[in-house]
Amino acid sequence: MKVEILAPVGSIESLYTAIAHGANAVYLGLPKFQARAKAQDFTYENLQSYVAFAHAFNVKVYLTLNTLVTNEEWPELLQTIDIAMQAGIDAFILQDLGVAYTIKTRYPQAVLHASTQMGINNVYGAKIAEKLGFQRVVLARETTLEDIRAIKEQTQLEIEYFVQGALCVAYSGNCYLSSLTNGCSGNRGMCKQLCRLPLTAINDTLTQNGYFLSTTDLSLQKHLKEVIDAGVCSLKIEGRLRRPAYVAEAVRTYRAMVDHNFTMQPNNLQKCFYRGTYNDGAYLFPNTQRQNIINPLFANHRGISIGKVLKVVPFKNIYKIFIQSDTPIVTGDGLKCVYGKNECSFGVGNVQKEQENYVVFSNTQPKPNAEVFKILDAEFEKALLAKKPTLSVNLHLTIRPQQPLQATLQCNQHTVARISSFVAQTAQTAPLTKDQVTTIFSKTDTFPFNVTITVHMEPFFAPKALLNAFRRDLFASLWKELTTITPPSALTTPLQTYTPPTCMQTFFLTNQQKVPKQTNETYIYAPSTYSLENVLSFAKEHKTFILWLPVICNGKDMFLLQHIIKELSPQNVQLVVNNIGQLTFANTFTCIAGPFLNVSNNYTAFVLQQNNVQQFVRSFEPIFASVKGGLTYTGNVPVMQFAHCPWQALYRTDCKHCSYFSKPLIYKLSHHITLQIRRIQLSKCYAEAVWLEAPKNSSKNDNIIDIRT
Numbered sequence: 001m002k003v004e005i006l007a008p009v010g011s012i013e014s015l016y017t018a019i020a021h022g023a024n025a026v027y028l029g030l031p032k033f034q035a036r037a038k039a040q041d042f043t044y045e046n047l048q049s050y051v052a053f054a055h056a057f058n059v060k061v062y063l064t065l066n067t068l069v070t071n072e073e074w075p076e077l078l079q080t081i082d083i084a085m086q087a088g089i090d091a092f093i094l095q096d097l098g099v100a101y102t103i104k105t106r107y108p109q110a111v112l113h114a115s116t117q118m119g120i121n122n123v124y125g126a127k128i129a130e131k132l133g134f135q136r137v138v139l140a141r142e143t144t145l146e147d148i149r150a151i152k153e154q155t156q157l158e159i160e161y162f163v164q165g166a167l168c169v170a171y172s173g174n175c176y177l178s179s180l181t182n183g184c185s186g187n188r189g190m191c192k193q194l195c196r197l198p199l200t201a202i203n204d205t206l207t208q209n210g211y212f213l214s215t216t217d218l219s220l221q222k223h224l225k226e227v228i229d230a231g232v233c234s235l236k237i238e239g240r241l242r243r244p245a246y247v248a249e250a251v252r253t254y255r256a257m258v259d260h261n262f263t264m265q266p267n268n269l270q271k272c273f274y275r276g277t278y279n280d281g282a283y284l285f286p287n288t289q290r291q292n293i294i295n296p297l298f299a300n301h302r303g304i305s306i307g308k309v310l311k312v313v314p315f316k317n318i319y320k321i322f323i324q325s326d327t328p329i330v331t332g333d334g335l336k337c338v339y340g341k342n343e344c345s346f347g348v349g350n351v352q353k354e355q356e357n358y359v360v361f362s363n364t365q366p367k368p369n370a371e372v373f374k375i376l377d378a379e380f381e382k383a384l385l386a387k388k389p390t391l392s393v394n395l396h397l398t399i400r401p402q403q404p405l406q407a408t409l410q411c412n413q414h415t416v417a418r419i420s421s422f423v424a425q426t427a428q429t430a431p432l433t434k435d436q437v438t439t440i441f442s443k444t445d446t447f448p449f450n451v452t453i454t455v456h457m458e459p460f461f462a463p464k465a466l467l468n469a470f471r472r473d474l475f476a477s478l479w480k481e482l483t484t485i486t487p488p489s490a491l492t493t494p495l496q497t498y499t500p501p502t503c504m505q506t507f508f509l510t511n512q513q514k515v516p517k518q519t520n521e522t523y524i525y526a527p528s529t530y531s532l533e534n535v536l537s538f539a540k541e542h543k544t545f546i547l548w549l550p551v552i553c554n555g556k557d558m559f560l561l562q563h564i565i566k567e568l569s570p571q572n573v574q575l576v577v578n579n580i581g582q583l584t585f586a587n588t589f590t591c592i593a594g595p596f597l598n599v600s601n602n603y604t605a606f607v608l609q610q611n612n613v614q615q616f617v618r619s620f621e622p623i624f625a626s627v628k629g630g631l632t633y634t635g636n637v638p639v640m641q642f643a644h645c646p647w648q649a650l651y652r653t654d655c656k657h658c659s660y661f662s663k664p665l666i667y668k669l670s671h672h673i674t675l676q677i678r679r680i681q682l683s684k685c686y687a688e689a690v691w692l693e694a695p696k697n698s699s700k701n702d703n704i705i706d707i708r709t
Contacts, residue, residue, distance in 0.1 A: 001158065001233045003258050006062075007251050008165070010039030010240030015050060017248040018059075019389040022255035025060035025234070027093060029189075032073075033080060034064045035095075035117065036240045037189035044080070048087035052483035056448075057389055058412065060090040066115040068096050068187045068600035068619075071626045081106060088485035093138065094118075095173060095187070098603030104133045106490050111135050113160065117173035117187070118580055119596075122555045123150040125581030130155050132607070138162075138236065140172055141218065142643040145230050145284045147555045152231025159231050163224065164250050164269070165238025167215040167279060169195045169294070170640035170689075171552050174596045177639040179621045180691060181673055187598060187621065194669060196299045201650050204663040210296030212649050212667060213640075219269070219278040221253070225262045227284070239273075245381035246272035252384070271377045276302040283643060286554065286684055294649035298343075302336070303375035309337055309366050310357060318363045322354070323372055329358045334376030337366030345375065390450040393478065395441060399457040401426040405470060409478045411449075416478045420470045424460040431459035440467050447475045498605030500629025501614055507546060507631070513537050524548050524576060529681040530557075532564050539568065546574040551596045551641045553579040556683040565589065576617070586612035593617065595633050596641075600624040639675070640689035646677045655685075 007018035009026045018026050028042050028050075029035070042050060051061045063084050069077055077099065084092070085107055092110060094100050095117035103110050113136040114120055114129040121140040129137050136158035139148065143161070151159060168175060168186075178192040179185035195213035218238070220227060227235075235258070237250045249272050253265045275295055282293050307325030314320070321337075323329065333348040346362040353359070391411050398406040405420035438453050508515075509524045513534060526548035527534045535547065547568070549561060558581060565575070570589045577583055578594035585591055593599060593608050593616035600619055605627065608616060618630040620637050646665060648654065665677040667689065675689040 003228055003232075004060075004234040005251055005254050005258065006160065006234050006236045007247055008237055008240040008242075009247065010036060010242075011041045011244060012050065013244040013385070014240075014247045015054065016389055017244045017385055017387070018251050019054065019057050020387045021248050021251040021384075022259075023059060023251045025062060025090070026054060027062040027064055027236075028240070029064040029066075030080060030084075032076060033067050033069060033099075033189075035066045035115075035186075035189045036064070039240045044083050047083065047089075051087045051089055052485070053448075055088065055485070056391065056479070056482040061088075062091045062093050062113060063089045064093045064115075065099055066093050066095045066117050067189050068185075068598055068621075068624065069099055070624060071601045074102075074601070074603075077102065078106070082490060085110065085490070086487040088487065091136070094134075095598075096600065096604055097132065097607040098601045098605075100132060100134070101603055101607050102495060105493050105495060107488055108491070109488055113138055115173075116140055116162070119171055119173050119551070120580055122147050122553060122558050122579075122581045123154050124558055124584045125579065126151040126155050126157055128580055128583050128611070130157050136160055136234070141167055142171065142283045142552060142554075144286050144554055145226060146286070148227070148230040148232060150555055158233050160234035160236050161227060161232040162218055162238055163220040163227065163235045163254065165218055165242075167218050167293075169213045169215045169642065169644075171643060173598060174551055174641050175639065176620045176637060177673075177675075177689075177691065179623075180637060180639060180693075183622075185621055185623060187600075188623070194673070197669060198299075200668040202666040202668065203647075203650060206650075208296075208650060211299040212294060212296050212646065214275075214295060214299035215293055216275050216277050216279045216295045217273070219280055220284075221257060221264060221280075223281045223284060224254075224257055228258075242273055243381070245384045248384040248387070268380065270304050271374070271380055273301050274303055275299065286556070293644040296649060301375050303334075303373040305371055306374045307372045309368055309370040309372060311368050312365055315361065318361055319365050321360050321362060321366060323358045323360065324356070325358055325372065327374065329360065329374075330378055332376070332378030332382075333374060335360070336373045336375045337370040338373065339367040339370035342367065342370075347376075348378075388448070390448050391482075393449045393451045395451050395453045395474075397437065397441065397453065397455045397457070399424050399437070399455070399460055401458060401460045405462075405467075407470070407474050409474060411478060411482065414478065414481045416474070416481055418470075418474050418477060420466075422462065422466050422470075424462050427459045427461040431461055437467070440464060441471050443468075443471065444475065445472060447479055449475065449478075495603060496606055497602040498609055498629060509548065509635070514541055522546060528679060530560060530564065531681075532567060535564050536567060539573070544572050546576055546592065548576045548594070549578055549582050549585075550680055550682060550686065551578045551688075552643050552680075552686045553581060553682070558582075560683050561585075577613070583608075583611055583613065590614070592631070595620055599627060599630065601626075602628050605629065636676075636690045636692055638688040639691045642687040642689070644687075645685055646687050646689075 004024040006025045007023035009015040009028045054061045091113050093113045093115045095115040112134045114134045116138045119140050120137050121143040126137050138160040141162050175186050182192050184190040184192050201208045201212050249269050256265050279293050306327035310322040310324050312319050312321050336345045344364040344366050346364050348360050394410045396408045401424050404423050407418050409416045434455050507522050507524050511526050511528050524546040525538045574590040575585050576592045576594040578596035591613050593613045595617040599605050599616045616630050618632050667675040674692045678688050680686045
């Protein structure tokens with residue numbers, strides 16, 4: 001498969017511009033069941049027409065059904081699946097295993113892509129996805145280059161990987177902060193992005209304010225060849241909520257790099273959206289220092305620095321702002337003025353030039369000497385959006401007097417031949433010229449055609465109205481040929497659901513090696529450091545126990561866990577699996593699906609049951625309370641999982657200063673949101689943020705009780 005440029009389209013204009021600038025595929029969502037709930041341009045009614053438009057350009061369309069779904073929503077989900085299949089979408093991007101099972105049961109020929117929300121970042125998870133019927137994996141952004149190679153070598157899966165755009169600070173699919181604090185689930189496309197807000201970090205005697213949960217954007221241009229050589233066939237751009245010009249420039253950039261031997265492109269993407277620095281591959285290489293993942297100074301679009309404010313003068317009821325800049329400023333631009341921690345943004349209306357300086361007007365008052373950034377380049381974006389998608393069409397016309405017109409249209413692999421319903425007349429006085437005929441048949445009306453015309457004719461005459469009507473019918477016939485699909489029929493195979501086990505237990509969760517022994521109760525051990533020494537020490541104290549496995553788990557981490565688990569007895573030890581790759585352990589050990597596998601409905605629970613997982617922990621999120629069976633997690637919920645080091649982000653230091661880990665770290669977002677940061681050690685360091693408030697869906701029965709310190 002050749003390398004695919006995959007573009008985000010949250011709007012109709014973005015769809016057009018992505019195709020115009022060279023996208024091979026696009027991904028979009030409908031009003032329900034997508035992770036970008038604010039992107040609403042595509043509807044059940046218009047989906048088919050826009051899929052047909054993309055297909056006319058040989059551009060694939062992937063539908064994002066990449067949220068968790070409740071039991072009550074299944075009828076609406078089935079309707080959405082049917083509409084999508086009738087519209088001719090090329091693949092579904094899915095997070096929920098129950099949704100995947102439903103689609104494959106109803107449409108066995110459907111193509112499934114495992115969303116990055118599933119958190120697949122190792123070959124074991126990829127193999128599970130392949131077994132469940134997925135054709136492609138959209139890898140977690142934290143996946144290393146080494147793990148990409150392993151997935152390519154050991155599976156038949158297509159590999160899709162994010163190369164440009166915004167990053168979640170938490171491991172995708174496992175951030176519950178917005179859900180538990182605001183009732184707006186990130187797993188339902190409604191994240192409030194609390195991570196982009198400033199917070200107070202408290203570590204020992206140090207207190208700092210900053211954007212310590214706000215990530216820089218991803219940009220893998222300089223590692224693009226390595227990513228492709230490792231096995232990635234689809235280069236994914238994030239940005240369904242960004243402006244069409246951003247989509248255009250991102251597609252143009254990566255199209256040019258793929259087509260021109262990975263030649264680095266001008267950094268014009270910074271004109272469209274730029275947070276001041278990039279993550280240029282920190283997750284790809286596990287031994288890389290990761291200070292550039294977090295930018296604690298600011299979280300929003302910074303643009304490009306173009307000069308400074310010289311002075312600000314009151315003018316009527318607004319301000320006259322004098323700016324020193326070597327970069328032209330024109331009407332329609334957007335500017336941001338930054339002075340220390342103070343900033344203000346405004347659009348440019350009237351612009352004056354005084355000597356070498358620009359004068360603009362605004363009702364906001366920047367400070368003199370403030371640095372000026374251009375955050376919207378009007379002329380640059382206008383030029384990007386001026387390019388429209390067109391299809392090259394060859395038209396061959398043969399016209400002879402007293403005969404019908406003969407026309408053949410060719411576009412890509414499609415050919416349409418038509419004969420007019422009227423005959424050309426013998427010209428009595430003024431025959432139509434070849435130029436006149438060419439002009440008439442060059443008009444494409446609303447069709448996106450760029451027509452090359454070859455005319456073989458003898459002198460003739462025909463009313464222009466008839467020629468225009470013939471042309472319109474001819475082009476409409478070609479468009480129909482380009483956009484016609486044959487939708488599949490749905491099967492009526494009944495769906496199966498989860499059967500809860502008859503007996504449930506109460507478990508106590510701890511990260512301490514020695515805990516009080518209690519009668520008829522079982523401990524779940526969740527060590528801060530996963531080592532053979534720690535686990536065997538706990539096993540010595542508690543012959544029967546359950547080992548809690550970590551959420552983020554790359555290939556080396558899985559190797560470490562295998563080394564530990566092979567020393568344990570399947571008769572005495574069970575496992576709580578929290579990464580889809582860990583389902584591989586269910587072949588030999590009794591496994592419980594942890595809360596991070598996001599069991600949100602009984603169809604997902606059924607899929608896990610079919611893969612040797614008989615019990616599960618309910619989701620942290622109250623919206624999924626209707627799931628039958630399952631254990632309930634109580635206590636302080638780990639609401640975020642980090643593949644970066646929060647201590648590095650705070651101290652801007654490296655791993656030589658691990659003594660920082662011994663000091664408690666607290667992130668305080670507001671008076672009611674306090675997060676305790678805890679380190680998790682595997683082959684490398686990870687971390688989790690625990691919300692210091694109990695979840696609202698706690699139950700007194702069948703609980704996992706959090707007593708970790």
